[in-house]
Amino acid sequence: MLQVKIIEDHLDEIKESLKKRNWGDTDISVVEKIIDLNTKRKAVQTELDQEKAKLNQLSSEIGNLFKSGKKDEAVALKDEVAKIKLKSEEQDALLTQITSELENNLLSVPNKLHPSVPAGSSEEDNEIYKPHQGDLPVLSENALPHWELAEKYNLIDFKLGAFIAGSGFPLFRGKGSRLQRALISYFLDEASNAGYEEIVPPLLVNEDSARATGQLPDKEGQMYYVERDDLYLIPTAEVPITNIMRDQIIEESDFPIKFTGYTPCFRREAGSYGAHVKGLNRVHQFDKVEIVQIEHPDKSYDTLHDMVAHVEHLLNSLKLPYRILRLCGGDTGFTSALTFDFEVYSAAQKRWLEVSSVSNFETFQANRLKLRYKDGDGKKHLAHTLNGSALALARIIACILENYQTEDGIKMPEVLVKYLGFDKI
RNA sequence: GGAGAGUUGGCCGAGUGGUCGAAGGCGCACGCCUGGAAAGUGUGUAUGCUCCAAAAGGGCAUCGAGGGUUCGAAUCCCUCACUCUCCGCCA
DSSP states (O other), X not given: OOOHHHHHHTHHHHHHHHHHTTOOHHHHTHHHHHHHHHHHHHHHHHHHHHHHHHHHHHHHHHHHHHHXXXXXXXXXXXXXXXXXXXXXXXXXXXXXXXXXXXXXHHHTOOOOOOTTOOOOSSGGGOEEEEOOOSOOOOOOTTOOOHHHHHHHTTOEEHHHHHHHTOTTOOEEOHHHHHHHHHHHHHHHHHHHHTTOEEEOOOSEEOHHHHHXXXXXXXXXXXXXXXXXXXXXXXXXXXXXXXXXXXXXXXXXXXXXXXXXXXXXXXOXXXXXXXGGGTTTTSOSEEEEEEEEEEEOTTTHHHHHHXXXXXXXXXXXXXXXXXXXXXXXXXXXXXXXXXEEEEEEEETTTTEEEEEXXXXXXXXXXXXXXXXXXXXXXXXXXEOEEEEEEEEEHHHHHHHHHHHTEETTEEXXXXXXXXXXXXXXX
């Protein structure tokens, strides 16, 4: 959620940004409404505060009168207080109403896009920020897509997963399971080496946490919800890990704060079925190593590029063909100011699969998190939050299986061999 | 899951209806003292909103969260969350 102040101070940029997100003029007018509501809010609050000040003052007078035995005067004052109170209750109700209307409108406004974000309405309009280097791999004619390889080598049992849980819950076994574990270890080790503190967070979160990182109310339908205990299954480790910093005031010298964590991720993906979601392409449960940074506003874009470089390093070391996209306005997430997506080339399917998304949220999440830092003068400001997948496993596995297949088995990427204990499936 | 006890500022801890944003201590910051340090000593030390052009300085709110009683609530009542102890269950 953006601060009203940001909307007021950057009104034109905000409007431009909403336009890039393909908002119509009527919808964009919400920002004027917000500014208007905020002005009203201030006026009502000032009045209400004055009335309350009067009430507080009278109350203490009543106290004094009772103490000095002037009961009659005290009772008379009480009547006066009752009148003011009646009025202040009206103001109070008005303030509550205005505040909640303001809040609801604010919640509907997505983050202000970074100026570099291209206009565009869908994924077709994303900018290829860094195209794939060299030629794309071409497989032999009998090359198999990963779901067939998974079956052939007994790595993943989709049917069994569907039997036990439902469609979209793959069951890994044997070397498939081992490959999964190796990738997790490798990614976590690389993140640790890059200075991220490793976290094992809760996999279910409460409403406050989901709200603070912006999953609520925006993505409510995407999360599994445990009604009995009022908890949400995490759609990404971003949620519990970023919430480590909720309600914190840190020192400027604490920057950058770097966390990494491996978690399963749970996504309902309601309504997505069909060929393009076959196999591991889109599932309800997948594993992911996430990297999160809390950074000074002046440095957050440098940090964003560091994180992009970290992901690139991982993909390079796995020798997977990839490209980097700068998401256009229409495709950039609600909470993000600038997002780079990484796609790997799935050679048997002959398509690109998204395996990482690295974003700078600027103060959008910090506002909800109430995550501030003190500057040299002791003044408080919202920090910037960033995160990225490094990496999302399921699709990486799909890609490794397809791209590394040979006539007599699947070779394993070199960097994984020491984690796997074998170099071929 | 059952029974009981708790939740106060960065931390410890006092406060059971009025002048309490909150005693005292610790910590921290700055100063004095010192050759330097320790000890001692003085001052300061929450967050959000708001008024004011700004600073200075006001006002409102916040003592786990939300509601209620009252002219007035950290203090009384209700609901919820969390922590601790005992019992039960258990990887």
